[in-house]
Amino acid sequence: MRSDQAGITDLLAEWREGDRRAENELAEHLYPVLRGLVGVQLRRAPSGLTLSATELVNEAYIRLEQQREVEWRNRGHFFAIAATVVRRVVIDYLRERSAEKRGAGAIGLRWEDVPSGEQPAVGDQIDWLALDQALTRLQELDAESARVVELRLFGGLSNESIAEVMSSSVATVGRQWRFARTWLAEQMDLSLDGS
Amino acid sequence: MDPEAFRTLRALFDEAMQEPPEARMQWISSRADLDAATVAELRRLLLREAGNDALPEGLPVSLLAAALKVEASPDAPIPACVGRFVLAEEIGRGGMGCVYRGVREDGGVRQEAAVKILRTDLRQRRALERFLVERELLARLDHPGIARLLDSGETGDGTPFVAMELVRGLGLIEYCASRHLGVVERVILFRQVVAAVSHAHKALVVHRDIKPSNVMVDGEGRVRLLDFGIAKPLANDVAATATADRFFTPAYAPPEQLIGAPITVACDVYSLGALLYELLCGRPPFELKDKRAAEIERLILVTPPRPMAQAFSSLDESRRLELAGRDVRPWRRQLSGELESIVQRALRKEPDSRYASADAMDEDLVNWLEHRPVRAAGAGRLYRLRKFLRRNAIATAAVVIVAASIGVAFALVLRETIAANRERDRAREALSVLGEAFVSADPTGLSGGDISARNILDAASRRISEHVDGKPDVYAELAEKVADVQLALGVVDVDDTGVMRALEWAGREAGQENLAWRLSLLQARRLVARHAFPDAEAALLRLERQKPGDPLVLLARGKFWVARGEPAEAIPFLTRAVAALPRETDDIERIDAHWQLAEAQRQKPDPAAAMSTLQSLLGGLEPVVGANHATVLLTRLRSVNVLLDLKRVDEAISEAQTVSPRIESLYGRTSSVSAQAWSTLALALVRAQRYGESLEPYRKAAQSFAESLGENHVATARSYFNLALMQNYVDPSDPSSAEGFRKAIAGASIARNPADPLVTFFRIEYAKSLIARGEKGVAREVLLPEGVMPDLAGAGPDIARVFRGQIEAVFGSLDCPKSGREPDLGTFEGRARELYCNRPTVDDAPT
Incomplete structure (x- = not known):
């Protein structure tokens, strides 16, 4: 087993060179950090009221940087890896919650981040569990489009950054996103109506 | 697939x-x-x-935003007409859908409506249900203060809609601003909102989203409550509403709404409180802008809103003028009285301790408008009295006994009406004993009116005001007494109407000339103490015309000049006052005149003269009252400062070492006087560069301030800071200074605000000590705490420069992006960059 400090830096380098295995290992390192952060947030807000992907990833970034003195030369890369982990953390959390609250259905986990100058809006809920399921189906059918969605939604990356991270073009990413969002919405709606 | x-x-x-x-x-x-x-x-x-009906663009974050605010979709088809209404332009958008102006022509009668159509993409079960609930609830309501339901149904493609009365007018806050309404007028208008909410409650409907944008005022000044979009029927089964969906505006939402607890009418009472708060002082109870989620939670769930007068004072000059016009001071004063009690009662964290209903709140507003005692203020009165006495009166066993009897006497005064003369005498006596108790607990007036003393006095003057018609003589005398105690305590920022009313009565009543004179003098002194210089000047001129050589007028005039920082003007008046005041050596006014004269002489600066003034006072005083009398000790304490001015440091130290323990044994440890004595000693030791020895008195000072004025008083914070600074100076490697720094920052953040220059200054010194010990990570949190942007502009260039220097020490040099990209204030780096790069001139740059 590698020591954490050397491990993460090396892994990051390997991953940048296209080694998917390194990405998975990195994600394993990230998971407990993010999970811990979610835990802190939840202890502060027992209702599970507020959780922001951007905030979460930012804090993880700072924490890793601080604790392990890893220099992430490219924030985009970090966010890309973090995206998958954020998705897992959130979905795990939601599953546990809904297991606790028997029959509570879709539990509102509010993703909110306050753009400066605007009051935070607390409210509408998105059925993240349904989205996760639909996204998993999409992964099987069209892994690349699914990854685009993951990076946008859970990593907060722009199309430009996604194109860079995925070694693709902005136009392709744009097409993939346009299709995926439409297809996912259709899938989610169907399951809603069907229930 | x-x-x-x-x-x-x-x-x-x-x-x-x-x-x-x-x-x-x-x-x-x-x-x-x-x-x-x-x-x-x-x-x-x-x-x-x-149909733009896909998963919205962007982050999960903007997903939410998009869900709440429909993206503009010009090609989304709008039905030409719904129900009997022809649709015109779009007039608004909400989380649930768009609102259009609809027009109905019916036999020559033209009617306009706000037609709200559910967003097509929300035709899922939950949103649909919510929409239908609103429709049903609206049908139950019929009140002039609630926009009426005109029609409802489905559009051609089966989308539900409601047509509501279209209110043309302004939002509540804009309306008040446009008409330049004063505090009283605002309260009167606000009662209409309360009435509408009360109607809804009686129809078993809770609005749940009362906020400024949901209250409109039409051209005739009639208020309309809008948007029952998230209203709920009051269910018998409370648990059912407990975990219901949440969809509200946090700035106006009570704690129970945030944590998903059962919603009752108390929820609306809270939001009414929040609305009134903003209406009166120009800010919502909590500023949530730029705050992080955790911080928002803490504010709403734990932190009590700051007093309205304070919030009002913290507005920009221009905003304050906009709100209050030229009457900034009276406006502020009205906010600090019983209105504050009413608003705070509505904004309590626990639903049970708010007003039980909108009607109950309304009743108190009426009480306030009619100058009757409000109930909110009365509720905690005895509790506060007890608390005050407990905190202040434990100096010696003797004081405890006195305090207990005061407690009883005062409670009686408060509870019973003061009908008979016998009772008036009792009241007068109780007040003067009570006054003495207050004043001896804090003769420095430093606390600016300890909050509980202030409340008790408020309560007293309220009680007294009940007798203004029936027993004007009782009223006027007691009003004078209360004002006198207030002045002695340094409580000057209070409502003047009591004194003015008493003065008005005494002024036209034969045989009451003395009382009238005392009252006008009191009022003038109060204006001086309040630093209301133009008014004070006018009041003093009137007094001087009446009795030019009156020693008390001379004293008041002298204090006026001292307060204005004009020692040369002050000294002649004070010298004459000293000479003219009665020869009784222990007369408090005469002692005060000496103290003021010495203060003016120090200001001039002529410390030698100040010294001789204090010495001559002591020479007469000590043989009469004894060496351990409070006036002697306090005079000697003043002389310590003069000795320091004279650079006679060793004498100053030995004097302070003698006086401080005696003051502590006289006033007790929990007294701001003892605290002042100890900090004077510490200061003298620091001047002599005996830093190590200064730690002990600094520690005692901090403790006494904390126990007498509370942890969150500026004086307490300063003394913690001094202690920490000195600890760090004596041994920079010792981390124990951190405690003092932390307490100083926390206390001053509450006493002032977290962005205040004083707090920033505390942060800088703390960060320096941390960096010196190699704790950069902690220093970063200290300099750039979550949700706080230090006010560097207000702190002046020197503090700003040092602050940026510290940021550099923590982060290394930061590159400042040239583009106007918004920094992410949620991160340390973002905040650092904002503060580091956003500087007024290049000259400020750390080199």
């Missing part, structure tokens, strides 16, 4: 996208090679795409 079919679909979708939007459906039909299932599926996707 079959992967093969998916690939086909995916390719066709992309292909269709190449076609112009309006030609896409046509294009599908032209593809004869496709099977029916694929065509159907593709059609659905394209429809969704065209």
Whole structure:
């Protein structure tokens, strides 16, 4: 087993060179950090009221940087890896919650981040569990489009950054996103109506 | 789905996208090679795409934003008419859908309506239910203060709609601003909102989202409550509403709404409180802008809103003028009285301790408008009295006994009416004993009116005001007494109407000339103490015309000049006052005159003269009252400062070492006087560079301030800071100074505000000590705490420069982006960059 400090830096380098295995290992390192952060947030807000992907990833970034003195030369890369982990953390959390609250259905986990100058809006809920399921189906059918969605939604990356991270073009990413969002919405709606 | 079919679909979708939007459906039909299932599926996707009905763009964050605010979709079809209304332009958007202006022509009668149509993409069960609930609730309500339901039904494609009375006018806050309404007028207008809410409650409807934008005022000044979009029927089964969906505006939401606890009418009472708060002082109870989620939670769940007068004072000059016009001071004063009690009562964290209903709140507003005692203020009175006495009166056993009897006497005064003369005498006596108790607990007036003393006095003057008609003589005398005690305590920022009313009565009543004179003098002194210089000047001129050589007028005039920092003007008046005041050596006014004269002489600066003034006072005083009398000790304490001015440091130290323990044994440890004595000693030791020895007195000072004025008083914070600074100076490697720094920052953040320059200054010194010990990570949190942007502009260039220097020490040099990109204030780096880069001139740059 590698020591954490050397491990993460090396892994990051390997991953940048296209080694998917390194990405998975990195994600394993990230998971407990993010999970811990979610835990802190939840202890502060027992209702599970507020959780922001951007905030979460930012804090993880700072924490890793601080604790392990890893220099992430490219924030985009970090966010890309973090995206998958954020998705897992959130979905795990939601599953546990809904297991606790028997029959509570879709539990509102509010993703909110306050753009400066605007009051935070607390409210509408998105059925993240349904989205996760639909996204998993999409992964099987069209892994690349699914990854685009993951990076946008859970990593907060722009199309430009996604194109860079995925070694693709902005136009392709744009097409993939346009299709995926439409297809996912259709899938989610169907399951809603069907229930 | 079959992967093969998916690939086909995916390719066709992309292909269709190449076609112009309006030609896409046509294009599908032209593809004869496709099977029916694929065509159907593709059609659905394209429809969704065209209707902007896909997963919204962007982050999860903006997903939410988009869910709340419908993206502008110009091609979304708007039905030409719904129900009996012809739709005109769009007039608003909400989380649930768009609102259009609708017009109905019916037999020559033209009616306008706000027609709200549910967003098509929200035609899912939950949103639909909510919409239908609103419709049903609105049908239950019929009140002039609530926008009426005119019609409801479904549009041609089955989307539900409601048509509401269209209110043309301004939002509540804009309306008040446009009409320049004063505090009283605002309260009167606000009662209409309360009435509307009360009606809804009686119809078993809780609004749950009362906020400024949901209250409109029409041209005739009639208030209308809008948007019952998230209203709930009050269910018998409370648990059912407990975990219901949340969809509200946090700035006006009570704690129970945030944590998903059961919602009752108390929820609306809270929001009414929040609305009134903003209406009166120009800010919502909590500023949530730029705050992080955790911080917002803490504010709403734990932190009590700061007093309205304070919030009002913290507005920009221009905002304050906009709100209050030229009457900034009276406005502020009105906020600090019983209105504050009413608002705070409505804003309590626990639903049970708020007003039980909107009506109960209204009753208190009426009480306030009619100058009757409000109930909110009365509720905690005895509790506060007890608390005050407990905190202040434990100096010696003797004081405890006195305090207990005061407690009883005062409670009686408060509870019973003061009908008979016997009772008046009792009241007068109780007040003067009580006054003495207050004043001896804090003769420095440093606390600016300890909050509990202030409340008790407020309560007293309220009680007294009940007798203004029946027993004006009792009223006037007691009003004078209360004002006198207030002045002695340094409580000067209070409502003047009591004194003015008493003065008015005494002024026209034969035989009451003395009382009238005392009252006008009191009022003038109060204005001086309040630093209301133009008014004070006018009041003093009137007094001087009446009795030019009166020693008390001379004293007041002298204090006026001292307060204005004009020692040369002050000294002649004070010298005459000293000479003219009665010869009784222990007369408090005469002692005060000496103290003031010495203060003016120090200001001049002429410390030698100040010294001789204090010495001559002591020479007369000590043989009469004894060496351990409070006045002697306090005079000697003043002389310590003069000795320091004279650079006679060793004498100052030995004097302070003698006096401080005696003051502590006289006043007790929990007294701000003892605290002042100890900090004077510490200061003298620091001047002598005996830093190590200064720690002990600094520690005692901090402790006494904390126990007498509370942890969150500026004086307490300063003394913690001094202690920490000295600890760190004596031994920079010792981390124990951190405690003092932390307490100083926390206390001053509450006493002032977290961005205040004083707090920033504390942060800088703390960070320096941390950096010196190699704790950069902690220093970063200290300099750039979550949710706080230090006010560097207000702190002046020196503090700003040092602050930026510290940021550099923590982060290394930061590069400042040239573009106007908004920094992310949620991160340390973002905040650092904002503060570091956003400087007024290049000259400020740390080199």
